[in-house]
Amino acid sequence: MSGAVLTEKSKLISIQDVFNPESPESTEFRRILLNLDKSKKGGNKQVILITSATLSEGKSMTSSFLAMTSASYKNSKTLLIDFDLRRPTIHKLFGVNRVGGISEIILNDLAPKKAVKPTNLDKLDLLTAGKFADNISELVKVSNVHRIIEEMKFYYDTIIVDSPPLIPVMDTLIFVEEFDAVLLVVKAGVTQRAIVSRARDLLANHNGKLVGVIMNNMTNSLPYYYNQNYYGYNYKSSEK
Ligand SMILES: Nc1ncnc2c1ncn2[C@@H]1O[C@H](COP(=O)(O)OP(=O)(O)OP(=O)(O)O)[C@@H](O)[C@H]1O
Numbered sequence: 001m002s003g004a005v006l007t008e009k010s011k012l013i014s015i016q017d018v019f020n021p022e023s024p025e026s027t028e029f030r031r032i033l034l035n036l037d038k039s040k041k042g043g044n045k046q047v048i049l050i051t052s053a054t055l056s057e058g059k060s061m062t063s064s065f066l067a068m069t070s071a072s073y074k075n076s077k078t079l080l081i082d083f084d085l086r087r088p089t090i091h092k093l094f095g096v097n098r099v100g101g102i103s104e105i106i107l108n109d110l111a112p113k114k115a116v117k118p119t120n121l122d123k124l125d126l127l128t129a130g131k132f133a134d135n136i137s138e139l140v141k142v143s144n145v146h147r148i149i150e151e152m153k154f155y156y157d158t159i160i161v162d163s164p165p166l167i168p169v170m171d172t173l174i175f176v177e178e179f180d181a182v183l184l185v186v187k188a189g190v191t192q193r194a195i196v197s198r199a200r201d202l203l204a205n206h207n208g209k210l211v212g213v214i215m216n217n218m219t220n221s222l223p224y225y226y227n228q229n230y231y232g233y234n235y236k237s238s239e240k
């Protein structure tokens with residue numbers, strides 16, 4: 001699966017075009033949201049951070065699918081924020097402009113509400129990373145993250161934040177305390193156990209509320225009962 005997909009006519013399409021709320025993957029994302037709801041402590045708003053131990057484990061894809069599932073299935077007013085200012089991709093996945101996002105909010109006093117970009121889904125909006133900045137470590141200060149999240153909580157029920165990996169850079173650990181729930185994406189069969197343990201310890205040391213691990217890259221690693229063909233039929237309505 002990839003975010004930007006080339007069609008036969010070589011036209012670039014957005015991740016929204018490959019999102020299918022009825023797919024088996026979507027069922028897993030619904031399961032995650034349901035579990036998150038169960039772990040919710042008071043209040044209706046939920047601010048969820050998606051991170052990983054190292055690079056390219058699937059954080060941005062997971063954040064995007066989780067946000068689309070939240071908006072379409074839970075019918076929850078959802079905001080997806082790209083707080084990975086070093087390797088931002090949310091704008092690419094959704095085919096929107098990168099500029100006019102987090103950097104401009106922090107550096108140019110752009111009002112967060114004005115920076116919000118719509119998607120094809122009524123209930124899902126985006127805050128992109130914004131223009132490239134040289135001083136990223138200064139931008140990701142906890143006070144900046146806090147201010148943006150607090151303001152956005154006024155407008156959205158669910159806020160999902162994509163972030164940099166924990167081991168190579170400090171960014172995520174600096175602001176991790178701000179989140180109600182942290183989900184760690186692990187690329188199955190690739191990321192070593194010791195590396196994942198290190199990430200878990202770093203989160204614990206910085207008061208990150210780790211509530212779960214999302215195993216990505218599970219093709220051919222799942223038990224037989226996850227195979228849709230095992231039952232000999234597609235679990236769909238038989239009505240025409
Ligand atoms: N389950 C999957 N199946 C196939 N490809 C995947 C899957 N998950 C992610 N990818 C691909 O792997 C690459 C990395 O995914 P993604 O950008 O989501 O990771 P990331 O953790 O956000 O990376 P970074 O650390 O650079 O921010 C992308 O090209 C994405 O399309």
Ligand SMILES: [Mg+2]
Nearest residue numbers: 059060084089
């Ligand atoms: Mg990413």
